[in-house]
Amino acid sequence: xxxxxxxxxRATINDVASAAGLSRxxxxxxVNGEKYVSPEAKMAVESAIAKVGYVxxxxxxxxxxQESRAIGLIIHEPHSLLFEDPNIGSILLGANSVLSAADYQxxxxxxxxxxxxxxxxxxxxxxxxxxxxxxxxxxxxxxATAVRNLGIPAAFVGHPPGTPDLPYVxxxxxxxxxxxxxxxxxTGRKKVAMIACAxxxxxxxxxxxGFRTAVGAAFRPDLVIEFPLYTYAAGADGMAELLRRHPDxxxxxxxxxxxxxxxxxxxxxHGRRVPEDVGIVGFDDSSWALRCKPxxxxxxxxxxxxxxxAAELVLAQIEGKDAEVRMLETSVVxxxxx
Amino acid sequence: xxxxxxxxxRATINDVASAAGLSRxxxxxxVNGEKYVSPEAKMAVESAIAKVGYVxxxxxxxxxxQESRAIGLIIHEPHSLLFEDPNIGSILLGANSVLSAADYQxxxxxxxxxxxxxxxxxxxxxxxxxxxxxxxxxxxxxxATAVRNLGIPAAFVGHPPGTPDLPYVxxxxxxxxxxxxxxxxxTGRKKVAMIACAxxxxxxxxxxxGFRTAVGAAFRPDLVIEFPLYTYAAGADGMAELLRRHPDxxxxxxxxxxxxxxxxxxxxxHGRRVPEDVGIVGFDDSSWALRCKPxxxxxxxxxxxxxxxAAELVLAQIEGKDAEVRMLETSVVxxxxx
DNA sequence: TTGTATGCGTTATCAT
DNA sequence: ATGATAACGCATACAA
Numbered sequence: 275x276x277x278x279x280x281x282x283x284r285a286t287i288n289d290v291a292s293a294a295g296l297s298r299x300x301x302x303x304x305v306n307g308e309k310y311v312s313p314e315a316k317m318a319v320e321s322a323i324a325k326v327g328y329v330x331x332x333x334x335x336x337x338x339x340q341e342s343r344a345i346g347l348i349i350h351e352p353h354s355l356l357f358e359d360p361n362i363g364s365i366l367l368g369a370n371s372v373l374s375a376a377d378y379q380x381x382x383x384x385x386x387x388x389x390x391x392x393x394x395x396x397x398x399x400x401x402x403x404x405x406x407x408x409x410x411x412x413x414x415x416x417x418a419t420a421v422r423n424l425g426i427p428a429a430f431v432g433h434p435p436g437t438p439d440l441p442y443v444x445x446x447x448x449x450x451x452x453x454x455x456x457x458x459x460x461t462g463r464k465k466v467a468m469i470a471c472a473x474x475x476x477x478x479x480x481x482x483x484g485f486r487t488a489v490g491a492a493f494r495p496d497l498v499i500e501f502p503l504y505t506y507a508a509g510a511d512g513m514a515e516l517l518r519r520h521p522d523x524x525x526x527x528x529x530x531x532x533x534x535x536x537x538x539x540x541x542x543x544h545g546r547r548v549p550e551d552v553g554i555v556g557f558d559d560s561s562w563a564l565r566c567k568p569x570x571x572x573x574x575x576x577x578x579x580x581x582x583x584a585a586e587l588v589l590a591q592i593e594g595k596d597a598e599v600r601m602l603e604t605s606v607v608x609x610x611x612x
Numbered sequence: 613x614x615x616x617x618x619x620x621x622r623a624t625i626n627d628v629a630s631a632a633g634l635s636r637x638x639x640x641x642x643v644n645g646e647k648y649v650s651p652e653a654k655m656a657v658e659s660a661i662a663k664v665g666y667v668x669x670x671x672x673x674x675x676x677x678q679e680s681r682a683i684g685l686i687i688h689e690p691h692s693l694l695f696e697d698p699n700i701g702s703i704l705l706g707a708n709s710v711l712s713a714a715d716y717q718x719x720x721x722x723x724x725x726x727x728x729x730x731x732x733x734x735x736x737x738x739x740x741x742x743x744x745x746x747x748x749x750x751x752x753x754x755x756a757t758a759v760r761n762l763g764i765p766a767a768f769v770g771h772p773p774g775t776p777d778l779p780y781v782x783x784x785x786x787x788x789x790x791x792x793x794x795x796x797x798x799t800g801r802k803k804v805a806m807i808a809c810a811x812x813x814x815x816x817x818x819x820x821x822g823f824r825t826a827v828g829a830a831f832r833p834d835l836v837i838e839f840p841l842y843t844y845a846a847g848a849d850g851m852a853e854l855l856r857r858h859p860d861x862x863x864x865x866x867x868x869x870x871x872x873x874x875x876x877x878x879x880x881x882h883g884r885r886v887p888e889d890v891g892i893v894g895f896d897d898s899s900w901a902l903r904c905k906p907x908x909x910x911x912x913x914x915x916x917x918x919x920x921x922a923a924e925l926v927l928a929q930i931e932g933k934d935a936e937v938r939m940l941e942t943s944v945v946x947x948x949x950x
Numbered sequence: 951t952t953g954t955a956t957g958c959g960t961t962a963t964c965a966t
Numbered sequence: 967a968t969g970a971t972a973a974c975g976c977a978t979a980c981a982a
Contacts, residue, residue: 284739286959297969302961310967329762332738333680334959336671338974344735367724374728379735382720386705390712397682397717400670401622402740424667564844565873565903624975635953640977648951672975676958953982958975966969 285326294322305330336401345369345378345588346403348394348417350385350410361560361577362409365431368581369407376589378404385417395420405588407431407581408440427591429584433599434475441597443583447477450573450604451484454555455527457571458612459488463525463553467497469512469537471504471529478504481529481557497523504529509536517544525612526554531562534570538611553612568610576602623664632660643668674739682717683707683926684741686732686755689722689748698898699915700747703769706919707745714927716742723755733758743926745769745919748813765929767922771937772814779935781921785815788911788942789822792893793865795909796950797826801863801891805835807850807875809842809867819867819895835861842867847874855882863950864892869900872908876949891950906948914940 287305291298296315303311304319311319322328336342347369351362370380381403383394395417398406405427408418415437421428422438430442458466468485472478486493499515501508509528513536516523526541528534534556538548546552548568556563556572563570579602587597625643629636634653641649642657649657660666674680685707687700708718719741721732733755736744743765746756753775759766760776768780796804806823810816824831837853839846847866851874854861864879866872872894876886884890886906894901894910901908917940925935 284959287961288959298960299962299969299971300967303968306961312967315967329737331675331959332735332740333671333674334974335738335961336974337669337675337959337976338961340974342671344740366722370722370724370728374725374731377731379731380722382722384704384708384718384720386708387712390708393712393715393717397670399667400673402670402682565900567877622975625977626975636976637953637978638951641952644977650951653952669975672958673977674958675960675975676977678958951982954980956977956979958977960974961972962974963972964970966967 284331285328286331287328289326290319290322290328293326294318340401342402342404343378344381344403345373345585346394346398346406347380347382348385348406348408348410348421349382350391350408350415350417361558361575361580364577365409365581365584368578368583369585370581372582372585372589378589380585391417398426399424405592407584407588409584410434427588427597429587429591429597431580431584432477441587441591441599443580443587443600443602445575445580445604446601447480448484448487451481451527451557452488453484453604454557454571454573454606455485455488457606457608458525458527458553458555461525461549461553461612463612465497465520465523466492466525466527467499467516467520467523468527469501469509469516469529469533470498471501471508471533473500474502478529485527496520501533504533506532506536509533509538510540511536513537513540514544517541517546524552526552528554528556531556531558531560531566531570531572534572534611535562535566538566538570549610549612555612559607563607563609566611570611571609572607574605574607576604622669623666624669625666627664628657628660628666631664632656678739680740680742681715682719682741683711683923684732684736684744685718685720686744686746686759687720687722687748688746688753688755699896699913699918702915703747703919703922706916707923708919710920710923710927716927718923729755736764737762743930745922745926747922765926765935767925767929767935769918769922770814772812779925779929779937781918781925781938781940782814783913783918783940783942785818786822786825788913789819789865789895790826791822791942792895792909792911792944793823793826795944795946796863796865796891796893799863799887799891799950801950803835803858803861804830804863804865805837805854805858805861806865807839807847807854807867807871808836809839809846809871811838812840816867823865834858839871842871844870844874847871847876848878849874851875851878852882855879855884862890864890866892866894869894869896869898869904869908869910872910872949873900873904876904876908887948887950893950897945901945901947904949909947909950910945912943912945914942 287298287301290301301319373380385391409431418437428440433442433444470482499512528537556570559572559574563572583600590597625636625639628639639657711718723729747769756775766778771780808820837850866875894908897910897912901910921938928935
């Protein structure tokens, strides 16, 4: 490393003040762009700053101002999701754009182990952020209750049951599911089944409810098969069982795109053509949707808007307004699988 | 919101001290787990802490200790790639695990606009982090030079041309690409094309260079097609164009697995069998590789190790050791696509 | 083992 | 318009 990188004591406001022959107060005013500072003083301070290489110490500033102008975004996802779900990137970007416009710094904190959980809690508690967005699919998340106890402005993206009653943003799974199933029915399907998952979460429950509403009187319990998780395997196995029960079915609503991908594979193995023989629709508009052949018709979640809305919820609380739960609109993306 | 969430003034060490009937010094010692504190005092302090609800103010602590025990990780990616690139998630997790073990908090800062770039630079300058990891900086990235000028311990993941001479970790994209293309050629392919991406980064440049070296005298510019990003769409479109130019090609090197997946889809749509008619190889060994049918032969990139190594480089500098550039090994994973 | 006093670098209040 | 001074909350060297 060359000499320019050797670390020497950082210049303080005092150094600038004496270099400029002015007081700390004046220097501070210049640095913060306040009024009541003469052009000459401003000049002198600016060149002194350049001369001594002054940069403001944020810790000191945060201490006296009692705020950090930073918002934490806590990512607590299983590895597989962090790797593949494009939604999380969009949420991040959405939150960032809102916070950036409000001149807040978004700092993302990831939780991978229990140790992380503790450290992140400490970080939040320490006053290094003025608020937090929590994105987490997990139920009864310890960090979530920790955040609640801190009493700092916070908002969830999604709303796993068992989490503290903090404001959250989400989508209306019931009407979204209903919309895509109605679209499926509109293609002329007569016997539509569902592979339902995660009925212990509201997303799972609500998607089933939407399905039930859409099919109406044609609803039959044995056209629904349930699995605990939104997985490819659930789709593959569930489809096999449904075909055994109802070889004549001509439509399937899978609770997620991954599930749909599994179901499609089983259908094709069993010689059913998609969409000619059986139409299939999914949910999420994740990368699975494009990797299927034919590509999946599905429900698109406005991930970036979720991030934006969550950030707005936090900002509102900081400003003392109270934050309301916000439900966002989804849209049907119609491709080739139905 | 109910009453427990109303914010009141945070308790300080003084509050604890008076509640416990002891001095601030003793309280501080207890909080920091230092020796020379009697069991009785410890008890008294602990219950006082619980009573007044004390949590330490990190800004104050950081100010006096002149360190933050946090490391910034700067993500500077185009929208579409953020988190859809599985490598980023792995790098994040890898860096996090190393820093977590060393009791440092990883804070991720994303740069999406010029405004972000400025704000992140301010954040780093302010002393809110003790070091930084910069991932996928692009050529002549302003934040990269800013970090260098700050003189804080830092390391790059990857090494775009034109960036400051800071330590970095990377893989040898040239020889990795060369290795897999040679393996492809060894299957008897005579006319091998490449879908190249991201030529504004070293990874893109080097993979192309590796390809060129491997094919040697058989290299022809029109067998290479270029795209700005490593995407499925680039693969699909690029393959279509290559087939138009050279209907008789029998091998393809895609610059990433996502690109290869897109290319494979196009090949199959055009009635080419993989690997019988055309052999295809990718790069990354991401989840795309396993979901393709047939599964992709590819280069395994140790993304988590890159994150770990970069974190270690930063930690080493903090400890005053000097950090050396580290190149990590890649390996060819041979499956069914070629 | 405990208490006291000083300083960390800013901002903000109040004079001037 | 500028300067002096008092916080902000904590850690720590030193005194007791």
